[in-house]
Each structure stands twice: as C-alpha cells, then as structure tokens.
Amino acid sequence: MSIRVAALWRHPIKSHGRESVDRVTLTEGETMPWDRRWAVAHEVSKADGSKWVACVNFSRGAKAPGLMAVTAKSNEDEGTVTLTHPRHGEITFNPDTQLRGFLNWVRPIMPADRAQSARILRVENRGMTDTDFPSISLLNIASNEALSEQMKMPLSMDRWRGNILLSGLEPWEEKTWIGKTLRIGGATLEVREEITRCLATTANPETGARDADTLDALNKRGHQEFGVYAVVTGTGDVAVGDTVEVS
Known part of the structure; x- marks a missing residue:
C-alpha cells in the first residue's frame, strides 16, 4: 500500500x-499558510508580537481543555476567522482588529483559575508553532x-x-x-x-x-x-x- x-x-x-x-x-x-497565524497571549504573558515565543505564553488546550472543542473557518480575502464551540456558539471576527468581541466570547471557555486571555498576536511570516x-x-x-x-x-x-x-x-x-x-x-x-x-x-x-x-x-x-x-x-x-x- x-x-x-x-x-x-x-x-x-x-x-x-x-x-x-x-x-x-x-x-x-x-509553516503551513494560515496555520497558527495568530496566538492568544494570556494576561501574564511576556509575548509582544516581535518574535516567536514558547507556548507557555499563550492560552492553550493543555491548560484550558474546553478550547479543544473549537472549530474554525477562515476567510482569507476578508482576513476573518469564524470560531464555533458546541456550547458557546459562533463568532466571526478579524483577529488583528476585533479583540474585545473575541475576549467576551472565549471567557466562558477559559478556567477561572487560569491566566485569562488578554490579546492576540501575530508575527509576520511566522506561524506560532510549538x-x-x-x-x-x-x-x-x-x-x-x-x-x-x-x-x-x-x-x-x-x-x-x-x-x-x-x-x-x-x-x-x-x-x-x-x-x-x-x-x-x-x-x-x-x-x-x-x-x-x-x-x-x-x-x-x-x-x-x-x-x-x-x-x-x-x-x-x-x-x-x-x-x-x-x-x-x-x-x-x-x-x-x-x-x-x-x-
């Protein structure tokens, strides 16, 4: 075979x-185009978007298992991403410019005892791989x-x-x-x-x-x-x- x-x-x-x-x-x-194009830095992250940094700086499934149920759909022409969660519905937004709506949407998915999501970063021409x-x-x-x-x-x-x-x-x-x-x-x-x-x-x-x-x-x-x-x-x-x- x-x-x-x-x-x-x-x-x-x-x-x-x-x-x-x-x-x-x-x-x-x-990296694969649009793979890990953005990453969500939590409130104690040291990431500033100037370079690649390790995954401990970001909200992720290892600490917030509810994130593993999120699915995505990209619109590359409009620069938007649609996220869907089985219990928290759907949101379509531009990660570069529409932070507040995303933070409101993702908050119920994040454990209360973990550092909360604070901002979305993107490093030009570099997916934020592990x-x-x-x-x-x-x-x-x-x-x-x-x-x-x-x-x-x-x-x-x-x-x-x-x-x-x-x-x-x-x-x-x-x-x-x-x-x-x-x-x-x-x-x-x-x-x-x-x-x-x-x-x-x-x-x-x-x-x-x-x-x-x-x-x-x-x-x-x-x-x-x-x-x-x-x-x-x-x-x-x-x-x-x-x-x-x-x-």
Whole structure:
C-alpha cells in the first residue's frame, strides 16, 4: 500500500480551532499558510508580537481543555476567522482588529483559575508553532488506531492537532523518519524531531472534556511522542490524496 495524504489541517489561531483544507502550497522555510497565524497571549504573558515565543505564553488546550472543542473557518480575502464551540456558539471576527468581541466570547471557555486571555498576536511570516523553527506536523493514522486499540476506546485524530495526516503506514513507522526526506505531492520536507505530547490530547475534541489519559497510554509504550515535526525544504503544492515518498 502506498503512503498517501489522508487529510490536511490548519489552525488559524493557535489552540483556538481546527480547519480542514483540500490543498495547500508549502513554501520552503515556512509553516503551513494560515496555520497558527495568530496566538492568544494570556494576561501574564511576556509575548509582544516581535518574535516567536514558547507556548507557555499563550492560552492553550493543555491548560484550558474546553478550547479543544473549537472549530474554525477562515476567510482569507476578508482576513476573518469564524470560531464555533458546541456550547458557546459562533463568532466571526478579524483577529488583528476585533479583540474585545473575541475576549467576551472565549471567557466562558477559559478556567477561572487560569491566566485569562488578554490579546492576540501575530508575527509576520511566522506561524506560532510549538517549535522554535517553522514546522509542519505529520501524523500517522495507523499509530492512532494502535493507541485506540491499546486504550480500548476510539481516539479522534483531532486530538493531535496535526497538519498532514498520513495513511498507508505501519503503526509508529513515523518514529523511524528522523533525518529523512519526504516528497509529498510537489513539496519536499525534512523530518526533524518527534512531537512530545501534553495534556491537550487528553481532551475530547467534540466536547472539550478530558476523557482519555493519552499520556499514560503513550508512556506505557515507553515514550510520550506522537507524530513528527518537519521543515519544508522544497516549495510545492500538496493535496489530499497525494502520494508520499520517503528517502
């Protein structure tokens, strides 16, 4: 069976919604377009929007599991994002200019005992990934199926908030890819490192409630990683259904 792109996902506002796309142009040295384009700094964050900073500066699913249930839809022409939550409805806004409405909408989702969301930041030409380099995250559907079987419950791939979901692999085969080159559609990527997982993955992406101890299950396998980070080394188009070559 050939390795193929099963799905493509981006997250316009870091930790605040996932959005599927059919195709994307990946550019050398950059993140996926409109992926983590914005990030929500909390009230004790040191981020000022001048450069990339670590995820501890932002509101995120590891501390606010309710955020995991948010879905997103972008309008690139208008510069707006529509966020939807199963209990708190929908909001459409421009993250660059319409902060107050967003803060009012997101407040009920945030735990009262955590630092509250305060402002939205964007660093030009740099998605606010969890890595200090512009990364694309790759996930193996077969690894998720193996973990689901281990935990005796179905796990949605949405728990892992990846960019490129791959089918046609053996479970955990991606762990052997560090340092290898992938040809995905018309783009070339180099796999850099595995993705160490956090509490965000314990939350159900439909409800935002923590309902699965994914970290314990991973650690029982002797690691806490799921998926890999890669960097784009050759610009090109990638679409759902494209084949993947590993070298």
